[in-house]
Amino acid sequence: MATAKTLDTKALGATRERILNAAELLFVEQGFEATSLRQITSRAGANLAAVNYHFGTKEALVRDIFDRRLRVLNAQRLAELDAAEAAARGRPLAVESLIEAFLLPVLRMSRDRAHGGHTFIRLLGRAYTEPTEMVRKLLAAAYVEVIERFKRALFHALPHIPEKELIWRMHFALGAMSYAIAGTDSVQLIASYEVRDTDHTEAIMKRIVPFIVAGIAAPLPAASPASERIAA
Amino acid sequence: MATAKTLDTKALGATRERILNAAELLFVEQGFEATSLRQITSRAGANLAAVNYHFGTKEALVRDIFDRRLRVLNAQRLAELDAAEAAARGRPLAVESLIEAFLLPVLRMSRDRAHGGHTFIRLLGRAYTEPTEMVRKLLAAAYVEVIERFKRALFHALPHIPEKELIWRMHFALGAMSYAIAGTDSVQLIASYEVRDTDHTEAIMKRIVPFIVAGIAAPLPAASPASERIAA
């Protein structure tokens, strides 16, 4: 009966996973509020009551979606940073290595279409601008450790730029990333030619690193006459 | 009775405006889906049925909110670009001037707290990543002319960078802007110190121009060994 038991356990867990996957997809397509539990369970091939059984509430379902993926993503980011710092042997990291440590795990997850990683990365891009307080708090909590580590590494890498300035630039960089990843469709807004979806994320990654590295290490705004005009 | 008639007309128009303003504010705070017509009319001091009378549907209300502001914003952007090009007398524009032409109207509107401009700019930042197809189509239509003009100016300003690359970078820049503006709250995610809300937008503008200018004019990705590793 060991076989039967194994199969049963797998089947039980499968419903929960199917709900998580279906919800991830629908949330990307329609947003959190606009997606009903009925849509989710229907696409997951599960019963409506299953959501309540497995997660308790819709909010808890959202929480579990982010937990499941962010745990992996952030662990990989820290591991990449550890590796880069080990390779640097005490010297400050190149900004490039820093950005890559942050982005490589995103690219990796985004490539994983079989297990919904691709879907989640798009969802993540949107989540940063989510108005729902719950989602924002969730992200803030999940990111606090990662941000701290990368902040310190960045201060160390660019000691001649004031920390306050670097924090702003990290923020801009995060925006460029999130938006670029989330806007799979809105690229059409700017591009006049077709963007093939299959290589979308990889194309972004390849091109965004030089953009961000240059932005992060840009000349100080005080040195730029333009900022004076704008601030005036 | 001219006076009475004027007052009446003002009062009539006022309800419509109050609804638009209240909706703008609530949409920023809660998102489109999560905001009910009841909340809107209640905050606007109007009757629930007034929305249907003035706008027909909730969707049409959203449309009118964007129309009202984007008309002004984009006209100013084109005017700024015209002025900059006139001043350049046929020579290519500095990338800095381009970015400023795009951003100055945003700053201007964002400063206008009395008439809700500030609120709309935050809403605009969020709108780019809205999952609702309606909102995305609305933006795309409103932006097509502006994007075309700025694209051409950018190609002219940086002829040594491939157009396809520049389009990507415009996209990244737009992301950094939108996200930075939308994320009034999420700055807390990165910043460990307090950010005073009053000078938030101005601080962003002052600091984001050098970041974007450097990113747009960055060395080509082919020249960067990092991109190779990422694309591999």
Next chain:
DNA sequence: GTCTATATTCAGATAGAC
């Protein structure tokens, strides 16, 4: 133009049989 009252639909959540 503005109101009250209401029609209609659909949301999240749960009780209880299997």
Next chain:
DNA sequence: GTCTATCTGAATATAGAC
């Protein structure tokens, strides 16, 4: 763990008096 059936509340939208 999964199902059916249902509760309860709230949403958009509208009809019709003023």
